Structure formats: C-alpha cells, structure tokens
Amino acid sequence: MWRRMAIVMRAVAQGQSLTTAAIESGFSSSAHLSSAFKSMFGLSASEVIAMGVALDISEDRVEALGSIKVQKK
Numbered sequence: 835m836w837r838r839m840a841i842v843m844r845a846v847a848q849g850q851s852l853t854t855a856a857i858e859s860g861f862s863s864s865a866h867l868s869s870a871f872k873s874m875f876g877l878s879a880s881e882v883i884a885m886g887v888a889l890d891i892s893e894d895r896v897e898a899l900g901s902i903k904v905q906k907k
Contacts, residue, residue, distance in 0.1 A: 835870060842867060842879070852879055
C-alpha cells in the first residue's frame with residue numbers, strides 16, 4: 835500500500851490528477867485511493883494538496899517537509 839501511495843504522490847507532484855494517478859498506481863478507483871489515503875493519513879489527499887504540503891518521496895521514503903498544524907472542528 836505504501837508503494838502505491840508513493841507512486842500516487844509522485845504522479846500528482848508531476849501534474850497528474852488524483853484520478854489518473856490512482857488508476858495508474860493500481861487502485862481500483864479514485865474512491866479506493868481516497869478511502870485508503872484517509873485511513874493511512876487521517877486527511878483526504880485533496881486536503882493535503884490544498885494545504886500545500888511538500889513531501890519528500892525520494893528513495894521510497896515519504897516524509898513531510900515542515901510542520902503541519904491541523905485543527906479539528
């Protein structure tokens with residue numbers, strides 16, 4: 835699952851849509867990616883993208899660059 839998430843993140847960083855990235859990385863649908871992403875990270879992929887989070891996905895390693903503060907409502 836982590837490997838597929840890394841492939842999605844690379845594809846989105848290169849300008850692909852989440853839907854295209856999901857299908858090309860082996861998820862059965864964008865909905866499957868969405869639920870898996872939220873389950874793994876606690877936020878939707880769209881929320882993370884909207885926050886402008888920079889991710890280091892080099893060498894099959896994923897880490898956020900900088901800090902993220904999330905306020906729950």
